[in-house]
Amino acid sequence: xxxxxxxxxxxxxxxxxxxxxxxxxxxxxxxxxxxxxxxxxxxxxxxxxxxxxxxxxxxxxxxxxxxxxxxxxxxx
Numbered sequence: 001x002x003x004x005x006x007x008x009x010x011x012x013x014x015x016x017x018x019x020x021x022x023x024x025x026x027x028x029x030x031x032x033x034x035x036x037x038x039x040x041x042x043x044x045x046x047x048x049x050x051x052x053x054x055x056x057x058x059x060x061x062x063x064x065x066x067x068x069x070x071x072x073x074x075x076x
Contacts, residue, residue, distance in 0.1 A: 008044060012053040024072035
């Protein structure tokens with residue numbers, strides 16, 4: 001796995017958690033919301049960092065992917 005700075009991880013994690021606070025989102029919706037929130041203030045590729053942090057949060061069972069079609073993400 002890749003190592004990323006804690007500051008960048010925490011920034012993306014906070015945006016992901018806020019996006020999922022009130023609704024379940026598809027992968028595209030989730031990534032786009034995080035991108036729109038951080039595009040002007042984040043130093044780095046928001047899409048890449050979002051995917052990396054999202055996968056880590058799934059592995060830690062903090063968020064989950066539903067079995068619906070299309071799959072959606074939610075807080076656990």
